Amino acid sequence: MMKVIYTQQVHIPAAAKILFEAYYESLDCAKTYLKKKIKTKESIVALENNKVVGVLIYARDHSHYANYIQDIAVSKQYKRRGIAMFLMKKCIEISRRETPSKQKYLLSSTDATNKPSIKLHLMCGFKKIGRLKGLHYGKDELFFAYKLF
Secondary structure (H helix, E strand, O other): OEEEEEOOHHHHHHHHHHHHHHOOOOHHHHHHHHHHHHHOOOEEEEEEOOEEEEEEEEEEEEEOOEEEEEEEEEOHHHOOOOHHHHHHHHHHHHHHHHOOOOOOEEEEEEEOOOHHHHHHHHHOOOEEEEEEEEEEOOEEEEEEEEEOO
16 A cells, blocks of 8 residues: 655655665765755655655745755666656645645756656646756756646
């Protein structure tokens, strides 16, 4: 049974490992960042039978009151099961509650060569809103917005 909840201290080891395997430079860096985001309730985890299988970190009021998805990662053995989509949908739901009515969008971005992430954003209803050349370690970054209201 899959469920998505706010990340708790008990989830840190498994969630940090998923982030580290995905792209964080160290396990300690991932743990430190997760601890900070747990305090502000800006991190959610996907649990399958109480096992952390995915994590999404966002920033509340990132720009002009909009929430911004910063990180999304799924454990290697659980990829291609809809978990990332499940996390994105939960973040959309949370953002509808958290975001003031004067801001109508949830924002996100991804490396322009990350085809699975681009596909995920589009499947979840995000629209491409821009491109910054060379932002992502020399690669272009694509920006997305999801209309909340």
